Amino acid sequence: MRKIFVTLILIVTGALVGSAQIVNPTTWTFDSKQNGKEVDLIFNASIEKGWHLYDTYLPEGGPIATTFVYEDSTLFELVGEIQKNPAPEIHFDETFQMDMGYFGGKAALTQKIQLKSTGPTEIKGYVLFMSCNDETCTPPEEVEFSFKFNQDAATQAQTETSESSATSGSKEGQTLWLFILISALAGLAAILTPCVFPMIPMTVSFFMRGSDNRGKAIRTGMFFGLSIVAIFTLLGALFSVGIFGPNVGSILSTHWIPNLLFFTLFLVFAISFFGAFEMILPNSLVNKTDSKADKGGFIGAFFMALTTVIVSFSCTGPFIGALIIEAVQHGGIRPLIGMFVFGLAFATPFTLLAIFPSALNKLPKSGGWLNSIKVVFAFILLAFGLKFLSNIDQVYGFGILNREIYLAIWIVVFFFLGLYFIGKIKFSHDSDVPYVSVGRLFLSIVTFTFVVYLFTGLMGAPLKSISALIPPPSANSYVTASATSSSAHVAEAECGPAKYADKLHLPHGLPGYFDFEQGLACAKEQGKPVFVVFKGHACANCKKMENSVWMNPEVLKMLEEKYVIVGLYTDDRTKLEESEWVTSPVDGKIKKTLGKKNLDLQISKYETNSIPFHVIIEPDGTEHRMGVTFDDDEFKAFLEQGL
Template sequence: MKRIALLKSLGVFLFGLLALGQVHAQMDDPVQWSATTKRIDASKFEVVISASIDEGWHLYSTKLPEGGPLPTSFSFEKPVGYKLIGNIKEVSKSKTEHDEIFNLDLSFFDGEAVFSQLIELESEEAPINITVEYQACYADKCIYLEKSISTVAKSSAPIEGAVTSIEGQGSEQTAVADSVQTEKIEVESATDTGKTEEQSLWWFFLVSFAAGLAGLLTPCVFPMIPMTVSFFMGKQQNRANAILNAFVFGISIVAIYTSLGLIVSLFSLGSDFANTLTSHWITNSIFFILFIAFAASFFGLFEIVLPGSLANKTDSKADRGGLIGSFFLALTTVIVSLSCVGPIVGALLVEAASGLGAKPIVGMFGFSLAFSIPFTLFAIFPSWLNSLPRSGGWMNSVKVFLGFIVLAFSLKFLLTIDQGYQLNLISREGYIAIWMAIFTLLGLYLLGKIKFKFDSDLQHVGVFRLFLAIASFAFVFYLLPGLFGAPLKTISGLLPPQSSQSFDLKSNQVIISQTTAPVADENSLCEEPRFADFLHLPHGLNGYFDYDQALSCAREKKKPLFIDFVGHTCANCKVMEAQVWSDPRVLERLRRDYIIVALYVDDRTELPESEWVTSARDGKVKKTIGKKNSDFQATRFNVNGQPYYVLLDNQEKMLAEPRGFDLDVEAFIQFLDKGVEEFKKRNQ
């Protein structure tokens, strides 16, 4: 009998993979800037600004026709001790080509570009701070960025010399500390962002690897292991050829799955695309229905199988043997396994798309590596097959067990729709109650009190099964206080926000205390926050949801501004609020020292037409709260991930290095204290 026919009788399986939060990811920065000064005579200096442009990218000229892209521009911040002579000049020769999109002749630089500005020194020494705004493009992708660069002019410098100040230097930095503060923060933030991104990729790889191992236990994958081994041993004349083909088989599985991740990476459309993919009601509705359907299938309601024609074609080619046969056997394995692991792969790719870059490739590589290793090892060491448990009733128990897990996690997709579109259909206690019911039924099933269609008779409860039942009931008891407002910090990223809790004993206590001790006027807001009817801050904090309104209040109250870039669908944002913001010391500082503004990057509420903004980054009109805030974060701070926390003074200058997802409470307190200290120093 054909292998495919045998596999169809085995059923299906799914293990849902969720709860990976988003981490902030640094955006493309293809141009590195530096500045130097050259003394021409007793008082005149030439400021030379150099740009190193990554291969494949081009930087636009300072002079472009109307209706084209944004030209490169330079602004010298508050000239003190010197004055500008004339305008900025292009030292490098630009290229000019006709651009089909703009239908204009445009000038640009590639590789490198040098610009020059004459100044006259009026003191012994003058720090020179320059802000450069530029647009860089690569093929059909363009970005808009703003960078700060600094140098210093000294009257004691030799005429033929130059004083160099490049972003990120240590001992060679000669500009005064205040002039390079913003620059230093930017470089340190980029380094910290890179470390966080690297850690996130490793974590995602490990979770994807674990998902691949789980996929091996599915009824349509597990029985393929001995059949695959028999294929290699039966088709080859000697063991060496069998081992070679086994390696080709394993590598082919990895290549096929990883190519899916590569496609997602190559065709990613930026941060807006990621937000749309992970928060759109259509995507989440599809996955919610898919997970419910697979859960019902696991419980024995029906069987899901892929069309056999596709698998039969690849299976027939696999029968040829040799290296080509090994590849087609791998392709057959992938096609047949998709009826079981397809939702796992889909969930991984959707989660990976939130990080973009290499994340989809890393996820699919980790999944496929775990998926292929057992096949390859058992093909090389066929005697190990004797240690494998035989297929039987235990596999249906595994399927039903994971059916409960899939059912529980399916609510995450429904929650994303509810929170993202402000439907307010699911309260926090209602969500927790459903989970309590699901895991109570799971515990009863593990003890043999519930039996499904294809279950074998349970003669006795094994030790491992008993431990799982205990864990399930323990989880139910852990959830119980959440019905009354307990934060449940461990799983806060999977639950609705605390603000959706309709019955909260803790908030009742806060209300009682507020009636006896009113909040001081200095901690009140300047005016009623916009969008407060549907947007809320956690832990009873007061704040704004519109940047301009918050900045105006910060200036009126003479307080620093705390910006929280957050998302309805951002699991890590909820974790930060539950585990870091909830600390009394953090709450005290936020209430006392800052004007808070929460900028939701995925809220779909449409703004009045008078508030629409045209992005300088991609040229598109941003019509919703989320798109406007997302574009503001990307354009202003060169970051597009959440959570992301920024401290600004009344002049919109950064007070400390911005922070992303980090559960170190002490570090967060130091971050807030540093912002207040720096704010006071600047306003003395």
């Protein structure tokens, strides 16, 4: 049994190691020394062996020098030049045919400044740099920094800790923590389903029977919990190790087969939760694992965990499926992390009750309340399952399930959910509701309020808070028809008709292009920078950004007047002419659709397949990059960089 468990751990560890694909040879940490108003800002670079970092000054015509960009330079004055320890080594660069300074190994770059105030001051900005070896260079990268001075003691201690761990993935970290929270909540919610909750007393009693040794029962109970976590994590690991290829997220979110399958599964689960039938896995599978659980000890605990996972799948399936879909679209080790957290939250109640069995007496008894939770899940599954049909409709351009029809269905579904809360609807397995409890009353108020909010969307409201879950306004929508027509006119007036504009459009009536080369050619003709966004019809974060930060009036004005916009859909199924086919440098395959061509461009050129992904290309070729953000000021600052 121990060999099995060790094998599971090795598989998970291998997934973590095997998922690292993006090269990041230079890492930064930040420190400071203060003496009154005089401050030393210390930028420490750690460079992998065989790589080098460019100096802070390079001759004109060379690559990008290491640069420190300050958000608000009015807070201080620079004192002298940057001190470099060690001094950069001078080498002749064959590519640029000039002498340039390099740093290798470690470098400490110190900038002395004079603060203009004795009050609390925060100096923020980012380091812009490139790393190279003898064969290749990384794209220009930005790492944010933040120094705080004149804080109270507690705040200063916290600040020093955060400064020493600054990384370029701060925004990604925030979205990852949100995903972890959702995974944990999904694991806890699964406990309350009728398939799982009644199993708690049964499984806990398994560890107490036939033994007066409570210590042994606790050990087997903890191993039972760890086994559940390992089983769920193994499922996540299969999607993290890359055996399904780098485009699995795009395939799952855009191809009609998986989307139709997921919609069908959500619909079947919803009908089952409404009480039409019970979903039961084959008895032979359950009986085999259950019989091995009777062996006792660690082996019995493991197979008891496996039995619990299998039996509970008829209720946990929708939670697991939704997590996997969300995780694989972002790539990396998210599936593994998500399923680990889900399994941990799911197993914790079992493990705690095995350690403290007396707490079983305080648990509510199984009854009608469990079925009510199941029915509520059914309504939610019915609503969210519709998104998979919407993905098919948007990616393939059918135009059947548009925004208005989608919202109308949601309004009806959640209206009936509100009626269920107040007891106006009853299903076959429901208990009588002689009166409306305070809890049901408040839930009905929340639900009916949400229905009214959805109704405003039919009147043209953007519905920012749920924009990631619903279709965007279409070109045929009465809300955006005039904006779309003016957009096409502007685009044609600038550089001629945009390719694929007959089926693709940008949000908020913005003019733009949908072909990378055509957009670059127009920008060169107009002398403007290019704003490239890799996006998708089925991308939730893309829609959310477009209906939040893009709607900022200053952002819209900059995009429309200062940039040539290029929207590259990575999931579009438009067939390309044979002359436009490209052979991928990544996998060697021929890309015959617009979406596959754009996705291959993103992976090969920018080494990522995560969307939305934004690139600003200035007229001189300088590039700025950004992933997903919902911070208006951050996105606006990103656009201002390109100007």
